[in-house]
Amino acid sequence: MCGIIGYMGSQAAAPVIMHGLKMLEYRGYDSAGICTMDDGTAEIRRSAGKLAHLERLIKDNPISGTIGIGHTRWATHGKATVANAHPHKSGSVVVVHNGIIENYLALKEELSDRGHTFVSETDSEVISHLIDEKYKTAGSFEEAVRTALKDLQGAYALCVLSQKDDKTLIAAKLGSPMVIGIKGNEYFIASDMPAIISNTREMVIMEDGEMAVFRDGGVKFSTIDGEEITKNSRFIDWSPLKAEKNGYPNFMLKEIHDQPQAVRNVIAGRLREDEGDVFFEALNLSDTELNSFERVCMVACGTSWHAALAGKYLIEEHCRIPVDVEIASEFRYRDPLVSGKTLVIPISQSGETADTLAALREAKSKYAHIVSICNVIDSSIPRESDGVIYTHAGLEIGVASTKAFTTQLVALYLLTIRLGRAKGSIDLKKGQEMIAALSELPDLIKKTLELDPQIEEIACEYLTSWDAIFLGRGICYPIALEGALKLKEISYIHADGYPAGEMKHGPIALVDREMPVFILAPNDRHLVKVRSNMEEIISRGGKAIAFCSEGDLETGRRAECSLLIPWAGEALSSVLFTVALQLLAYNFAILKGKDVDQPRNLAKSVTVE
Numbered sequence: 001m002c003g004i005i006g007y008m009g010s011q012a013a014a015p016v017i018m019h020g021l022k023m024l025e026y027r028g029y030d031s032a033g034i035c036t037m038d039d040g041t042a043e044i045r046r047s048a049g050k051l052a053h054l055e056r057l058i059k060d061n062p063i064s065g066t067i068g069i070g071h072t073r074w075a076t077h078g079k080a081t082v083a084n085a086h087p088h089k090s091g092s093v094v095v096v097h098n099g100i101i102e103n104y105l106a107l108k109e110e111l112s113d114r115g116h117t118f119v120s121e122t123d124s125e126v127i128s129h130l131i132d133e134k135y136k137t138a139g140s141f142e143e144a145v146r147t148a149l150k151d152l153q154g155a156y157a158l159c160v161l162s163q164k165d166d167k168t169l170i171a172a173k174l175g176s177p178m179v180i181g182i183k184g185n186e187y188f189i190a191s192d193m194p195a196i197i198s199n200t201r202e203m204v205i206m207e208d209g210e211m212a213v214f215r216d217g218g219v220k221f222s223t224i225d226g227e228e229i230t231k232n233s234r235f236i237d238w239s240p241l242k243a244e245k246n247g248y249p250n251f252m253l254k255e256i257h258d259q260p261q262a263v264r265n266v267i268a269g270r271l272r273e274d275e276g277d278v279f280f281e282a283l284n285l286s287d288t289e290l291n292s293f294e295r296v297c298m299v300a301c302g303t304s305w306h307a308a309l310a311g312k313y314l315i316e317e318h319c320r321i322p323v324d325v326e327i328a329s330e331f332r333y334r335d336p337l338v339s340g341k342t343l344v345i346p347i348s349q350s351g352e353t354a355d356t357l358a359a360l361r362e363a364k365s366k367y368a369h370i371v372s373i374c375n376v377i378d379s380s381i382p383r384e385s386d387g388v389i390y391t392h393a394g395l396e397i398g399v400a401s402t403k404a405f406t407t408q409l410v411a412l413y414l415l416t417i418r419l420g421r422a423k424g425s426i427d428l429k430k431g432q433e434m435i436a437a438l439s440e441l442p443d444l445i446k447k448t449l450e451l452d453p454q455i456e457e458i459a460c461e462y463l464t465s466w467d468a469i470f471l472g473r474g475i476c477y478p479i480a481l482e483g484a485l486k487l488k489e490i491s492y493i494h495a496d497g498y499p500a501g502e503m504k505h506g507p508i509a510l511v512d513r514e515m516p517v518f519i520l521a522p523n524d525r526h527l528v529k530v531r532s533n534m535e536e537i538i539s540r541g542g543k544a545i546a547f548c549s550e551g552d553l554e555t556g557r558r559a560e561c562s563l564l565i566p567w568a569g570e571a572l573s574s575v576l577f578t579v580a581l582q583l584l585a586y587n588f589a590i591l592k593g594k595d596v597d598q599p600r601n602l603a604k605s606v607t608v609e
């Protein structure tokens with residue numbers, strides 16, 4: 001995983017690269033590094049930890065030059081140390097790399113036999129040694145890179161410099177994303193568009209197996225096999241969103257509070273109240289086409305996978321079509337049963353998650369129709385889909401996904417209406433009722449946010465816990481999974497989510513006087529059953545904390561403590577329960593003094609498999 005940047009032009013390269021790295025820090029913050037080429041000398045600065053460390057290092061030891069490359073790392077091979085930080089240098093060759101080189105051990109052995117000494121534990125370091133080795137016999141820097149790339153197995157987006165050809169920058173891509181911004185004779189290379197869009201809106205999207213050689217104010221595109229190609233740039237007309245905390249102490253809290261507006265945004269312009277229907281700008285499917293699918297298959301990872309699970313409850317109930325929900329990293333390797341009659345829905349906040357992208361490509365190779373649900377405009381997943389439903393949640397910086405998740409839930413609710421109307425399983429009246437319920441949601445989210453002081457008290461009460469369980473039934477089962485994931489991610493408390501009815505089949509053995517069991521008990525058709533499950537916990541001396549719906553004073557009475565959450569109907573109450581669980585995890589983490597925006601070991605977007 002990681003983010004890469006390259007620059008060649010007339011400006012000092014370091015500030016351009018540092019700005020790009022800041023924008024890419026969501027892809028990893030274990031270490032960062034930069035190299036500028038100054039009169040044939042590669043000036044390299046690297047540091048472990050967040051980008052701020054590298055910034056300080058450069059301030060103390062400035063570098064110059066108008067050509068350079070940079071990297072922000074999420075560790076895959078080797079710890080987060082300076083030695084493992086990119087750029088990696090061998091002889092005259094300097095490389096930054098995003099991806100994983102799968103045959104690096106074999107290459108390392110071969111290169112060691114030829115006298116190369118490795119100083120890091122990374123897979124990426126072999127790339128610099130391999131190019132350096134090829135350069136001994138190749139006629140040019142370009143040829144050295146090209147022949148080296150042919151020996152690499154795995155995924156890469158990389159930028160390469162050489163002290164022997166110090167006016168040239170080479171970029172190549174296979175499997176990991178790369179875009180190139182062009183402004184006259186200036187070139188900006190990056191893992192994504194937002195990292196460079198403040199410099200230029202003219203972008204070239206690199207495809208797998210392509211290379212770009214920048215030299216003398218120009219660029220030459222070719223395939224890795226050496227065939228010259230023409231690539232057209234496109235003008236990007238959307239504006240980058242600003243990362244601002246707006247007075248909040250961190251991005252996560254700001255993003256939790258963004259949710260009323262984020263939900264308004266995902267709905268905006270899409271409701272057709274009179275028709276009890278929904279309109280999507282880029283679904284690209286007629287009613288007849290929607291009707292022709294025999295199955296729906298959703299693929300996603302992490303929080304987005306939880307949204308997909310919630311979507312299954314909605315779509316199967318209201319549209320009467322089978323929905324499979326797949327963990328993207330499993331899907332692609334088991335020859336999945338999809339066909340032209342399957343509507344495949346990849347769900348992703350970033351649109352760059354490698355597993356989800358790979359699952360999309362697998363489904364596409366089997367002729368499935370792809371409609372993605374995504375937040376980041378023009379990212380890889382929507383670009384490769386047949387249709388897209390953007391969630392318009394705005395920039396999400398906090399690694400723990402919050403508003404991206406609730407807007408995914410709402411997008412799935414909207415899709416349910418559209419699909420149900422096309423199939424006739426949702427009639428006009430039902431469609432109108434479902435739409436009417438939505439209009440209340442932003443205000444109900446606001447009301448839920450006001451519960452924060454009570455939620456903080458709950459977090460205080462159970463702060464010393466090492467483990468927690470979250471239980472829910474129906475659509476609240478995926479919400480329980482999401483509550484557990486949020487708690488794990490930012491407070492480092494071990495937590496699991498279960499369907500409430502499954503507890504008695506094993507996990508109930510864990511119940512004791514130490515572990516809080518958070519029970520999601522909205523006032524829906526499952527309430528009676530959930531209450532019984534809660535009694536099973538209480539009768540074994542467990543600590544039951546009930547999250548109930550406003551107006552239900554009964555359920556909470558039996559619990560150790562309880563919280564009353566506004567009611568928005570069965571489907572949409574799941575959004576409000578989510579908000580309460582986000583605040584719960586947030587309060588746990590803050591009371592424990594954790595960094596909620598950049599939790600340890602994580603990255604916002606996981607671009608390796």
Ligand code: M6R
Pocket residue numbers: 301302303304305347348349350351352353356399400401402489603604605606
């Ligand atoms: O960008 P994506 O939605 O594809 O990301 C998928 C997961 O990596 C992501 O949801 C992750 O689980 C979050 N950190 C959860 O808070």
